[in-house]
Amino acid sequence: MENKIFDWRRFGNVINHDIRNMWPTFGPTLLIIVLLPLLIWLGALVFGDITTITIPTSIRLTVIALVISLAGIMAPSRLYRTANLPKKGIYFAMLPASKFEKYLSMLLMVMVVVPIAAICGSLVLDTLLSALPFGPYRDFLWASAPVWDWMSGNSYEDFEFYEIFFAKFTPMASIGGLVLSYINGTALFLFTSTLFKKHKVLYTILWLYLIEFVLTLIATPIIITKMLANDAMWITNYFDKFDPEQFVVAVYWIGNGIEFFFAALFIWWAGYRLRRMHY
Numbered sequence: 001m002e003n004k005i006f007d008w009r010r011f012g013n014v015i016n017h018d019i020r021n022m023w024p025t026f027g028p029t030l031l032i033i034v035l036l037p038l039l040i041w042l043g044a045l046v047f048g049d050i051t052t053i054t055i056p057t058s059i060r061l062t063v064i065a066l067v068i069s070l071a072g073i074m075a076p077s078r079l080y081r082t083a084n085l086p087k088k089g090i091y092f093a094m095l096p097a098s099k100f101e102k103y104l105s106m107l108l109m110v111m112v113v114v115p116i117a118a119i120c121g122s123l124v125l126d127t128l129l130s131a132l133p134f135g136p137y138r139d140f141l142w143a144s145a146p147v148w149d150w151m152s153g154n155s156y157e158d159f160e161f162y163e164i165f166f167a168k169f170t171p172m173a174s175i176g177g178l179v180l181s182y183i184n185g186t187a188l189f190l191f192t193s194t195l196f197k198k199h200k201v202l203y204t205i206l207w208l209y210l211i212e213f214v215l216t217l218i219a220t221p222i223i224i225t226k227m228l229a230n231d232a233m234w235i236t237n238y239f240d241k242f243d244p245e246q247f248v249v250a251v252y253w254i255g256n257g258i259e260f261f262f263a264a265l266f267i268w269w270a271g272y273r274l275r276r277m278h279y
Contacts, residue, residue, distance in 0.1 A: 004098060005101075007098075007101070010101055011101045011105065013097065015108060018105050018108075022079065022109070022113070022117075029078055030114070033067055033070050033074065034125060037064070037122065037125060040063060041135060044135075044136040045134075045136060054138050057139070060137070061141075068118045068182065071114050072111075072114060072182055072186035073186070074189075075109070075189075076190040079109055079110065079114075080092070081200075083193070083277075084193070084194045084195075084273070102274075110186050111183060111186060173252070177255070177256055183259075184259045184260075184263040184266070187263045187266035188262070190267070191269050192207075193270075
């Protein structure tokens with residue numbers, strides 16, 4: 001008897017469909033995103049001294065991280081642009097797979113396939129630019145000492161927070177935190193892609209700004225009240241109760257806990273909305 005919720009054959013077919021559909025719907029956008037570091041490279045080449053200008057490895061890694069994050073932000077609204085539209089979404093609704101299989105394929109695409117594609121594209125571009133006999137990329141990324149310093153925590157030895165962090169946690173803890181942050185951000189834009197019918201990324205950013213603005217309006221009077229009550233150091237005094245190691249560990253676990261909570265919430269909420277969608 002065929003399973004109506006999950007079947008490996010149907011699931012494989014819908015994944016194959018989504019992967020084949022990736023280039024027509026998202027390929028050009030992803031290519032533009034991956035090529036963004038080229039603008040920084042060209043800018044440094046044009047406005048700097050071609051013989052001495054160097055872009056530090058830390059900046060190159062940061063730019064690659066931003067490229068991956070931007071790809072995750074844009075992916076849901078491009079890959080599944082019509083999934084929540086009453087008429088155009090019929091194509092998505094009629095795919096020969098269960099709603100669970102289609103949503104699982106969506107998660108696999110935006111959480112795994114897209115970041116892997118962004119990472120591979122970024123590394124290929126970085127390698128090609130590093131191989132040129134001129135330009136601000138002086139070393140290959142994998143051969144650059146600061147990369148290994150970052151992995152071991154040596155590049156942060158002048159900052160007590162990071163010194164304690166790498167003493168208490170392995171480098172994989174940092175990578176795990178970055179992965180969780182990517183999942184959380186992508187899950188948010190996946191949820192809002194089921195909410196907004198057009199300009200999905202723009203509307204999400206505007207709503208985030210509005211929420212931040214409202215929270216600032218609420219928090220500002222509280223802070224001013226505390227300052228007028230001659231208790232301006234209340235936050236510092238509160239955190240002084242922790243020793244530095246406890247503080248670093250608390251920040252790591254509380255921060256990751258909050259990221260995990262919102263990632264799970266947005267993933268569930270997006271799935272719930274798609275499951276209840278009427279076409």
